[in-house]
Amino acid sequence: MDSSISKKTRKTRARSPTDWAQNTLDLAVLSLTPDGTIASWNSGGALMYGYKAEEIVGQHYSVLFLDGAVGDGMPVVDAELDRARERGSCAIEGWRKRKDGSVFWASVVTSVLLEENGEPGGFVKIVRDETEKRRAHDAVIESERNFRLLVQGVTDYAIFMLSPEGRVTSWNLGAQRIKGYAAEEILGSHFSRFYAPEDISAGVPVRALSTAASEGRFEAEGWRLRRDGSRFRAHVIIDAIHDEAGPLIGFAKITRDVTEKHEAAETLDQIRAALLQSQKMEAIGKLTGGVAHDFNNVLQILRGNLELVTSRYSREEWLMNRLLSALAAVDRGAKLASQLLAFGRRQALRPVSVNLAAMIRGMDDLLRRALGETILVETVISGGLWTAMVDTHQLENVLLNLAINARDAMPDGGKLTLELSNSMLDDRYVRALSDVPAGQYVMLGVTDTGSGMSQDVIERAFDPFFTTKPEGAGSGLGLSMAYGFVKQSGGHIRIYSEVGHGTSVRIYLPKSSTEASTPVTRASADLMGGSETVLVVEDDLNVQATVIEMLAGFGYGVLKADNAELALAVLSSGVHIDLLFTDVVMPGSLKSPEMARQAVKLQPHLKVLFTSGYTQNAIVHAGRLDEGVELLSKPYSRADLSHKVRQVLGTPGRTLSPSNNEHPLRHPGKIVELNILVVEDNDLAREAVTELLSALGHHPLAVGTATEAFGEIARHPFDVLFTDVHLPDMSGLELAAQASAFCPGLSVIFASGAPIDNDNSRNFAWFQLAKPYSLDQLQAVLCDVTNVVDRRPSSI
Template identity: 45%
Template sequence: MTAPPADLADEAPDPLSGDHRFQLLVDAIKDHAIYLLDAQGRVSSWNTGAQRLKGYSADEIIGQHFSRFYTPEDIATGLPERALLAARTTGRFEAQGWRVRKDGTCFWTSVHIEPVLGSGGALIGYAKVTRDLSQLLHSEQALLASEERFRLLVQGVRDYAIYMLDPFGRVSNWNAGAQLIKGYTAREILGQHFSRFYTAEDRARGEPARALQVALSEKKYESEAWRVRKDGSRFWASVVIDPLYDEAGTHIGFAKITRDITERKRSQDEMDRAREALAQAQKLEAIGRLTGGVAHDFNNLLTVIRSSVELLRRTGGDEARRTRYVEAIADAADRAALLTKQLLAFARQQPLRPEVFHVGTRVAAMKQMIETLVGAQVRLEFEFAACQGMIEADAGQFDTAIFNMAINAKDAMPNGGQLKISARDVEEIPPALRQAAAHGDFLAVSIEDTGTGIEPSTLSRIFDPFFTTKPVTKGTGLGLSQVYGFVKQSGGEIAVASRVGEGTCFTLYLPRTSKLPAVAVPDDSRDVLPARRDLSILLVEDNDEVGEFELGLLHEMGHPGTRAASAAEALKILEQQHANFDLVFSDVVMPGINGLELAKEIRRRWPDLPVVLTSGYSHAVADDLGREFELLHKPYSVRELQALFDRAAKTPPRFRRK
C-alpha cells in the first residue's frame, strides 16, 4: 500500500468533536432561544438565539434561575415551578405567554420544555426552547380588531340589510339595518329561509331558488322587486346576492345586501308620469294648433263631396261623368279618413315605447299633418337622401318633437317662408356636445326655417320649461323643453344655430342603431279556404242612421242581416235563434253593455259563433280589442268588410280563441 503524501500524512486530526459540532449548530439558530436548565431550574447553557431574544449574555445568565424571564404575575402564581412539574410528570410542557427581556420589555412567546434524563433514568435537567411570537400576536390582534371593527361597521349600517345565508338559503347572521328594514330581530330570523321576504307571487314562481342559482352560476345576482316586511307591508328593494367560498374553494353560503328604495321608485314613477303628462300636454297643444288647419282641410274635402253629389244628381245618363264624381267622393273620403287616423294616433295616450324606425319614412308619413300645421304660406322641403341609418326611440315622442319645432318655425315666419326638414348620417357630433351624449354613430335631424331668428340673449333659455317669447295665447313654453327631454332621453344631444332676421336651425343628434325595424308578417294561412258570400249576420248598432245604412250595405253585399239596436236586444235575439246566424257584427261604443262586453258574453255562451267588432276610435283600448277579436276601424271599404267577414266565418271553431 503506497504511503500518503507527506503534507497529508502530517495533517492534524479534525478538532471538531460531536459535542462541539452540536454546540455550533445550536448557536447558529438565532430565531429560537435554545438552552438547558439543571434539575433546580437554573440556566446551564445559552445559545445565540437566547441572547438575541432575551438580551442576556451567557456570562450574565448561566447559573441564574429561569423564573427571571417570567412576569411578576406569573411568578406570583407559581407558573415557573408548575411548568417544570408538568414537564417532569408528563414528559412535555407547551404554552404561550408573556416573557420579560433583560431591559424589562415583554414579548409574547411559545415555550417548549422537556425533561433531560441520565443513563439510569434520573432527572438531570430540562431542555427549553422559546420562540418570539410577538409579531404573530400583533397580526392576530390586528386581525381581530379589524374583524371587530368590520362587525361594528356592518352592525352600524342602518340603510342596508346586510346578512349571510347558508348554502341552502337559511339566514345565518343579521345586522341592525336588516332588522330596521325587514322588521325581524336576529332571534326571530336566524335559521329561517330567506324566501319569507319574497311576495307570494314570487315564491309561487320559484324566484328565491332562481336568485340563488343565478348567484352561483353568474357569480352575482342583482334585481329590483317588491319584498315583504314582518308586518306584511311591501317595499321596493334593490337586492344583491354574492356567493361565498372558503380558502379551499368550497361554497359556504351567500352574502346578501338589500336596500329599501321605495321612495326612489315612487319619485321615479312620479317623474315618469310627469314626463308622460308633459308629452301628452304637448300633443294636446299641437292638436289645438292643428284645429284650424284640420277644419280647413275637412271643409275642402266636404266641398268636393258635396259638389260631387250635386253634380251626380244632374248627370242623367252620362256614365263617364257619374264615374268621375263617384271617384272624387271616394278619394275625398279616403283622404279625410287618413287625416282623422293620423290625428287620433297622434293624440292617443300610451306609455313610452322605444322602437326602431327610419326617420325619412317616419317624417314622410307625417307630411300631410305638417302641411296642415304650417299652412299654405310656408314652403316645405324634405331631404333624406343622406340618411340611411335607423334610430331606436319612442316614435310618438319623435313625432311630437317634429310637430313642436314645425309650430315654432311657422310662428317665426308670420308672412310665410321656407321650412326644410332633413336628416343625414354622421360619424361624430360637434365636440361641444360630446360630454353627455352616447358613444357611437349618430343621425342628425335638422329643422331649418327662414324666420325671424332668436336673439342671442334668449338662446340660453329656449329649452327651459314654460319659457316663451310668444304672446299668452300663442304657446305654453313647453314645446322646446319636450324636444330637449326627448333627445336627452334617447341618448342624444341637440344643437341650435340662429341669426336674427335670417332664420333658425335646430339639429337633433340621435344615436343610430344596427337593429332592424320590426316587420309585421301577416297570417295568410286562413285565406286559402274558400270564401263564403251568403252569411246570415246579426248587426248590433245603436245609431239608427248608421244602423240602417249598414243593414242596407249588408243586403247589397248579399248577406241577409238582422239589426239589434243594443247589446241587450242582441242577446235576446241570440237566445232564441243563435243557430240562425253565421256571424255577429257589432259596434264597440254603445250605451249600457258595450260591444266588447257583448263579444265576451257571446264567446262564453256560444263559442262557435264568430264576432267582428268595429270602432271609429283609434286608441290603445281599441287596438287591444284587435288582439282578442277581429276589429275593423271606421271608415272601412266594402272590400275590407267582406275580407274580414270571410276570414272570421272561415276560422274553424277549434282555432278560435277561447
C-alpha cells in the first residue's frame, strides 16, 4: 500500500510544473516579486549563472545584468518589466553576467503572474544560454561584413550579383569604376544593358545566362558598353548560385577590363606582321639590289648606243621609228628597275625642305592631262602648312602613280581630292608601327570616288606585283613603290577604302625644321657640252665604251680607267682632270667613295659625279644620299648625262647643235696613230700616261728603266720616245741621245717637272711636256710630233 502510494506520489510530482522548473538544467527559471526581487531560483539558474539559491534569492534581479546596463533608476532593467506588464510577456535577448563576472548571451522570456483580482503579483523569467548560437550568428555577420568589404574594396574587377532573370541585385565599387554606373542607377536593371546592340540582337546575354545555369559557369571575352557609351574589352565569368536545397537563386558575375591587354596582344600581332613584312621587304630589297646593278648596266649600254645611233641617223624615218620603240622599251625596263628599288628602299634619295602646296600646284596641269576631262580634281590645303623633308622628284612620281590608280578606279569619271594638312602621330597611334616614330608630319591625302577595295585587297595592296587590274594593264608596282619610297623617307602610308565608296591613300611625311628650298629648274632642253677633261671609271667595258662615245660627242676630252687603282694612277700622273665620272659599285678592295676622296686630295679642284644602277650603302645612308654627293642613276639618257655633267662642273658650257655632236679628236685630221715608247720609273705615273695615250688612240709600250728601253728599241720600231728626265740607271737626256742615234727619225718628248735646257747639239726632234700637264697640252705635243712624223719620207 505505501509502495503504491509512493509511486503515485512520484508520478504526480514529476508532472508538477513547479518540480519541472526547479529541476531542469537547460533553462534558468526564476520568479520575481513585483519590484524585481528574486523570489525563487532553480537548478538551471544555479548552473547557468553560478549562484546557489541561498546566494541569489532576495537580491534584485539587476544583479544579473552587465554593469553598463544598470544606471541610475535602472532604466534598462525596469523597461523589461514594464514591457511585460503592458503586454503580459516580454521576449528579449542580451548579454547577462555570471557570478564569476563572465558573460553569456541569454534569450529571456518574462511573463506576468496575476493575482485573483487581476493585479500583477510578480514575474516568472525563463532564461536560455544562446551563447554558441550568438557566436555563430556573429561569425556569419562578420563573414558577410568582411565579404562586403572585400567585394566593395575591389576596384579592378566588377563584382555583382544577378537575379535568376538577370537583374542586378548588388554592385561593387569596381563595377562603378569600370562601367561608370553608381549602385542606385543600376540596381534592378537587366545586365544586358552592358552589351553592344549587335550582341543583344545576336542573343549573347541570354546565351550567357543559359550556359551558366545549365553548366554552372560561363566564361568569355567581348566588347561591353560603359555608361558614357564608350566600349571596353571585357573578360566575363558568370557562376550559377544555388541554395542548400538546389534551386537556382541567381548568378555571381565578375567582369575585368582587359582592353589594354587586348590592345597589347593586337599590337604584338601587328608588330609580328610588320616584322614579317620588313623581313620580306629586306629579302626583296637584296634581290632587287643585286639584280639592279647588272640590269641597269645592260639598259645603259642599250640606251647609250641607241641614242648614239639615233643622233647619226635622225633623218631615216623607218629606222628612227624602230630606234624610238627600242628606247621606249629601255624606258619601261628602267622604270621597272626603279620601282623595284623603291619598294626595297634602295633608292638614292635627296630630300630637301619643300612646300608641298607649291609642288602640287606645279603639278596641276600634268595631273589634269593624266586624268582626263571626266575626272574633277579638287585641292584642299590647310592654313599654316608646315614644310616637309622629302625628295620632291620621287614624290612627284608617287603622286602621279596614285592619281593614275585613282583614274583607273573611276572608268566612268569621278572626283579626285588632293589634301594637305599638318598632322601629329602620337604614341598611341604609332605603338604598333615599329618603324614610324611619334611626331609631327605633313599629311598628303589622295582620295577618289572610285570602286574601292575590299579588306583582303587592302592587306595585299603594297605587295610587289600584286594588282587587281586585267593582265597587261599594270605592273603591280605602283603602290609598292609608293610604300617603299615613303618608308625610306621616314614617313608613313595608309590606305582607307570600302568597296563601292572609293579609296583614300594618306601619306605622312616628316616635318622639316627649315624653310622651303627653291626648286631647281632646268634652264634649257638642248644638249650641253664643253671642253673639259673627264676621267671615266667603269669596270663594264661595254658601258665604258658607250659613255666615252657619248661624252666625246659632247666635246669633252675623255680618259678611261677600268678600276679604282688605275683611276688613281691617272690622277697622280700629273694630267689635269676636271671631272671624275665613276661607277659606285666597282670590283677590288678600293671602293669608289674612298677612291673619290683620295682623288680630291690629289687634285683639289676635281669634281666628282657618281653613277650606278644600285648604290648599296656606299653613298646612301639612312635612305638618303650623302651630303655633297652627286649621282646620275643608270640607265640615263644623253640629255640626262649632258645636263648633269654641266651641273656638277658648275658652268653653263655650250649648246650643241646636231652637227657638232662628234668630238673633234675623233677626226683630228693630220693626227695619226703613233707607236710610243714610254720610259717612267714611277709605276703609277707609267700606268697613267699609258692609259692616256691609249685613250687618245695611240699604241704605247711602257718600261721603267733606260736599260729596258734599249731592249725594246732593239726589238720594235717606235715613232716617239716619251721619257722622264730622271731615271734610276741613266738620265733621260742621255737615253734620248743614244736612242736617236740607234733609231734615226725618232722624236722625243721629255716629261719633267723642271725645264729642259735648249741644247743645239741635239740632232733629233724633241719636245718638252711640263708636269703636271693637261690633256689638251698632251694632245698639242702629240699633234706637233705628228707633223714631224708626217714630213718623214717613210710616212709617205
